[in-house]
Amino acid sequence: MHIHWFPGHMAKAQRMIREQLSLIDVVIELLDARIPVSSANPVITELVGTKPRVVALNKSDLAEPARTAEWLQHFRGRGFTTALLDAASGKGSKELVNRVEAEAGEKLARLMAKGIKGRAVRAMILGIPNVGKSSLINRLLGTATAKTGDKPGVTRGQQWLKVGKNLELLDTPGVLWPRMDDQEVAFKLAVTGAIKDDIYDMEKVILKLLCILREQYANRLCERYKLSEAGLPAEAGELLTLIGTKRGCLKVGGIVDHDKVRRIILTDFRAGKLGQFTLDHPDQLTAD
Ligand SMILES: Nc1nc2c(ncn2[C@@H]2O[C@H](COP(=O)(O)OP(=O)(O)OP(=O)(O)O)[C@@H](O)[C@H]2O)c(=O)[nH]1
Ligand SMILES: [Mg+2]
Numbered sequence: 108m109h110i111h112w113f114p115g116h117m118a119k120a121q122r123m124i125r126e127q128l129s130l131i132d133v134v135i136e137l138l139d140a141r142i143p144v145s146s147a148n149p150v151i152t153e154l155v156g157t158k159p160r161v162v163a164l165n166k167s168d169l170a171e172p173a174r175t176a177e178w179l180q181h182f183r184g185r186g187f188t189t190a191l192l193d194a195a196s197g198k199g200s201k202e203l204v205n206r207v208e209a210e211a212g213e214k215l216a217r218l219m220a221k222g223i224k225g226r227a228v229r230a231m232i233l234g235i236p237n238v239g240k241s242s243l244i245n246r247l248l249g250t251a252t253a254k255t256g257d258k259p260g261v262t263r264g265q266q267w268l269k270v271g272k273n274l275e276l277l278d279t280p281g282v283l284w285p286r287m288d289d290q291e292v293a294f295k296l297a298v299t300g301a302i303k304d305d306i307y308d309m310e311k312v313i314l315k316l317l318c319i320l321r322e323q324y325a326n327r328l329c330e331r332y333k334l335s336e337a338g339l340p341a342e343a344g345e346l347l348t349l350i351g352t353k354r355g356c357l358k359v360g361g362i363v364d365h366d367k368v369r370r371i372i373l374t375d376f377r378a379g380k381l382g383q384f385t386l387d388h389p390d391q392l393t394a395d
Contacts (some may be wrong), residue, residue: 112306113285120280123265125154127277130229132211134160135276137205137234140170140191141155143178144387145295146235150284155233159210163190163203165239169377172387181389194239197246204247204274216261224256227275234350235301236260236281244268244278251258253278259301300377313369316376317343319386327382331375349370 109366117370128134139146143164162182167175188206192199211228218226232240236259244253245268254261262280269275279375285300297307298316321329321339329336330372332350340346351363354371358364375381 109290110287110297110302110307110359111285112283112302116260116280117282117311120282121150124151124231124233124279124282124311127231127265128158131231132228133207133216133230135207135230135232136160136162137165137192137232137238137240139166139235139299139301140167140175140178140237141299141385142295142387143290144392146238146299147172148233148235148282148284151233151282158340159214160187161190161203161206161210162187163192165185165192165194165234165243167191167197167199168193169379169383171383174388177389178385178387181392192239192243194242194246197370199241202248203243203271205335206388208273221279226267227273229275229277231277232280233279235283235296237300237328238281239314240281241278244276247276255356257300296374298376299386309369309373310365313347313372314343316372320381321346324382
């Protein structure tokens with residue numbers, strides 16, 4: 108499975124991020140709590156360099172809490188300031204603002220020493236497409252100012268927004284990276300919704316997802332689709348057909364509509380209907 112999705116607007120956004128970075132006090136890097144490593148853009152990491160950064164794990168409502176705790180510990184162990192977020196409900200957003208302001212404190216103190224007083228903290232929100240950057244901004248503003256959507260690539264331009272008196276935020280378009288060599292990472296980005304659905308091979312992605320579900324979460328599959336664990340087919344293709352039959356996803360002539368079943372499974376997975384998932388595991392990281 109080879110996925111390459113780096114359209115012109117992302118290249119442009121990457122240039123914009125590079126240009127704006129010198130104005131920024133703190134970077135808020137939004138990661139997807141379900142894939143905290145796979146959702147970290149290596150190009151962004153390089154761009155941000157040593158600039159103060161808060162690593163925020165968003166969509167925490169969709170991730171396995173025990174894994175999330177491990178991940179937070181992992182990032183803190185590497186010296187990062189972290190925050191836990193659910194930008195859809197706004198949970199954790201106030202705490203994030205506190206951390207961002209604290210992170211900027213040193214710089215503001217330096218400015219103050221130079222006689223520049225009362226300047227707002229400038230933060231830039233970075234993250235892959237669909238991770239929740241605009242949702243976070245709306246939560247912080249308390250209005251639906253930034254456009255959001257349940258598909259990647261919603262934000263196109265840059266937008267500065269003022270949160271209270273002390274914080275200015277720059278929303279940015281989601282950016283992936285030009286060379287995605289790790290196909291395991293590509294799978295995780297596709298299944299969690301960071302890559303446009305018509306860019307990747309949905310059939311392969313769903314079959315892989317079904318294999319994972321079959322092996323590790325058979326009980327959840329059975330519960331959601333009213334299957335019996337004893338009768339679960341070992342083969343993912345057969346499992347897909349079985350779910351389609353149970354769901355009554357049939358085309359004319361009584362044939363299972365595989366495309367429709369794939370979309371049902373994907374939508375259920377992304378919405379948390381199959382439970383909480385963390386697809387990146389800290390214990391899989393090689394020591395570095
Ligand atoms: N369950 C859940 N959904 C979230 C959370 N944060 C954002 N979403 C949803 O994720 C989708 C994407 O949110 P956006 O805020 O548009 O994401 P974005 O990062 O601005 O995306 P681009 O502009 O495309 O890069 C929307 O449907 C949000 O409602 C969260 O913490 N939990
Ligand atoms: Mg956006």
